[in-house]
Amino acid sequence: MKNPDSSFREILMVQDVVKSYPPNLVAVNHISLSITKGEFVFIVGRSGAGKTTLFRLLSKQEEPDSGLIWLNNRDITQIPRHKSYLVQRELGFVFQDFKLIHYKTVYENVAFALEVQGKSDKKIRKRTPEVLELVGLLNKRKSFPAQLSGGEQQRVAIARAIIHEPSLLIADEPTGNLDWETSNEIMTLFKTINQTGTTILMATHNEEIVQKARFRTIYLEKGKKLDEMVY
């Protein structure tokens, strides 16, 4: 089902979405937002603000109680649960704890995203070195995650998230486990990726990063949209 209200520039539209958990926790409370193609948007809020739940809704790991979510002009709430992989293939995810597979090398971790999506070996062999080059880890392709620093591990996770050229890259506190200097390096990498045309939605509670980057910022508190700042 196509969204009649959206322009084709909008990658994501969230309309009045509610998600609650028993007995009486409303994790996402009537949130609406939209993101246009090529944008870099921050979502800022403390723990329990609803950032992660919102991301889980966007990736169809959870279903909303009410409201609509349009991704690439398609209402993903109408997509059956067993086909949620179709939504996930349009998204890329970066997490605070990197979520790398410890027994796979850097190359294998990154290539894994294409393998899972059933891409050909030829495509995997072509694309994997390209993204590893982009994140500056081509020379460490044979290393295992345990042999890398925190920043490098996050770069591997970013490479894995963008290898299939997603419409929207979602990053949930990607600098949460990193020191200030490494966080800046990672933010620079995100900006580079954004400049290549990838839309990014990033959750953070680090105000300094937000102030420095000066991108559109949506503030959440207790599951509600509190404010929106456009620089």
Added chain:
Amino acid sequence: MRWFIDLKREMREAWVAFRRNGINSFGSIIISMVALFSLAIILLLSVYVQYGTKSIGQRLNITAFFDPSTAEQQLNETFSRVKELKTVSKVEFISPEQALEELKSRFPDLNEMELEESPIPPSIRIVPANSKDVSALIRDIREMPGIASVTDVTEAAKSYFSIVNIGTLLGLALIFIFFAGFIFAVSASTSLSIYAYRKEIEIMQFIGATRTYVRAPFLILGSLYGFLGALLASLSLYPVYQQINQFYYSFVSFDPIPIQGLSILIIIMILTIVLGILIGSISAYFAVRRYFK
């Protein structure tokens, strides 16, 4: 070709999970082996019991004695009716003279007695088609005209069947217990494997893996447990088969029905392996369903 690549990957992942889950995998295989081994033995025994039942049936001779005053025409009619019964394998008419001769041959002392005529009334000797039908057959014959009495071999047949029935019940109970254990063990081991892979599963789900992609290796893992257990059970079956076969022939040494033991064994082995794979994957399916609920 895509499906082949997928299958190769799923089998590889299943094998990795199998090795990672070492001790549990070993335990599951042993339990599935015990369950399938007991099933296979019970199947094998039931085949031999069936043959044995037929064989014993052919040795449970029923003798029906006519009333001495029965007219010859009636004797012939009753004889024909008995012969037509489906539960009868063989019928023989025994005249009083023939009966006396047989009696004398069994008890030579009788030869010294001067008997003017045979005291034994005319009779028919009946071989039942199956020992299971003995009771019904005796009942039918008793009601026929001219029949005065029938030798009752029901008790002998009954004691044989009560042993068989108790054996069957015990066997079924054992199968049930072992299979419940089998399903539980494979299901638990698969759950542990899934748990060990929870991080990879979470990653796969975020990077767009289909349900089949995530779940298939665990279903293959379950069927691998079942297959290996069944294979070991089948291989352990041969020496047991030899013992059963030897016992059977020492028990029914002049068995008129030749038993095709080896081909039955092969069929049971194949059946065991198929069942092992099937139940292994069904058990794994339960575990997968529970985890991904």
